[in-house]
Amino acid sequence: GAVVSQHPSRVICKSGTSVKIECRSLDFQATTMFWYRQFPKQSLMLMATSNEGSKATYEQGVEKDKFLINHASLTLSTLTVTSAHPEDSSFYICSARGFRQNTEAFFGQGTRLTVV
Amino acid sequence: EDQVTQSPEALRLQEGESSSLNCSYTVSGLRGLFWYRQDPGKGPEFLFTLYSAGEEKEKERLKATLTKKESFLHITAPKPEDSATYLCAVQDNNDMRFGAGTRLTVKP
Numbered sequence: 001g002a003v004v005s006q007h008p009s010r011v012i013c014k015s016g017t018s019v020k021i022e023c024r025s026l027d028f029q030a031t032t033m034f035w036y037r038q039f040p041k042q043s044l045m046l047m048a049t050s051n052e053g054s055k056a057t058y059e060q061g062v063e064k065d066k067f068l069i070n071h072a073s074l075t076l077s078t079l080t081v082t083s084a085h086p087e088d089s090s091f092y093i094c095s096a097r098g099f100r101q102n103t104e105a106f107f108g109q110g111t112r113l114t115v116v
Numbered sequence: 117e118d119q120v121t122q123s124p125e126a127l128r129l130q131e132g133e134s135s136s137l138n139c140s141y142t143v144s145g146l147r148g149l150f151w152y153r154q155d156p157g158k159g160p161e162f163l164f165t166l167y168s169a170g171e172e173k174e175k176e177r178l179k180a181t182l183t184k185k186e187s188f189l190h191i192t193a194p195k196p197e198d199s200a201t202y203l204c205a206v207q208d209n210n211d212m213r214f215g216a217g218t219r220l221t222v223k224p
Contacts (some may be wrong), residue, residue: 006159034212043203043216044160093159095212104150105212107159 002028004096006108013084013115021079021111023094029074030096034105035067038091050077084115118143120206122215129194129222137189137218139204149187151180152203154217160203163189194222 003026013019023033032051036044048064050056050071058064066088068080077096081088091112095105121140129135141149148167152160164173166182173180177198179190189202201217 004159036214041219044214046211046213049211091157095159097212103148104162104165106162107152110157110159112157 002026002096002098002106004030004094004106004108006094006111008111009109010112011114013113015085015115016083018080018082019084019113021081021092021094021113023077023079023096023108025075025096025106028096028098030077031074031099032097032105033071033077034095034097035069035077035079036093036095038093038110040091044093047079081113084113086115089113089115118206118208118211118213120204120213120215122202122204122218124218125216126219127221129191129220131195131222131224132193134190134192134194136191137202137220139187139189139215140185141187141204141206141215142185143206143208145208147207147209149182150205150207150212151178151187151189152205154201154203156201163202191220194220196222196224198222 005024007022035047047062048056048058056069071077093110095107097105119142123138151163154160164180169184177192181188199222201219203217205214
């Protein structure tokens with residue numbers, strides 16, 4: 001399958017600081033990228049969908065000013081958690097899909113964010 | 117709104133004991149149904165895509181089937197290394213939404 005690289009895998013930051021998570025498709029062009037959040041023993045909750053060159057579409061209840069998503073190229077999307085708080089601590093996972101809308105998406109390894 | 121419901125929430129099997137996992141869905145315009153496997157602390161790993169009712173796909177001990185309302189993931193003679201959380205997801209026009217998953221434990 002296609003490879004999606006997510007970085008960093010773990011990050012610890014102080015309350016009030018911002019953290020950027022990168023998601024790269026290594027061997028295909030990702031026209032669509034998804035960002036998910038996952039709490040322990042729960043499923044993936046879709047946060048936002050981004051298409052290359054367009055503004056991200058956020059799910060209801062997700063603060064777009066807090067979770068900044070940039071999808072500036074066909075191989076890179078970033079999620080920036082701004083002014084992080086302890087309740088933002090979670091497992092964040094990105095996935096990427098090629099230009100055909102009904103094909104599978106491939107996932108990054110996830111980022112464990114801990115805000116102290 | 118699209119809904120994806122997986123059952124059971126957790127399943128414990130003895131090695132070699134075959135079983136099935138269920139994924140029920142409601143979606144306006146299914147573009148695809150996907151099965152993933154997720155190990156703790158890792159991103160989901162793609163298993164299957166199903167597009168239309170009646171379709172079946174197999175991979176080693178796993179077989180996925182699809183009807184108009186649900187999908188089954190059949191596990192034949194499972195091994196301890198099959199222990200994981202199995203997630204199904206449905207896609208409509210653009211979004212991919214996941215069920216809560218089934219945590220499978222296979223005991224030797």
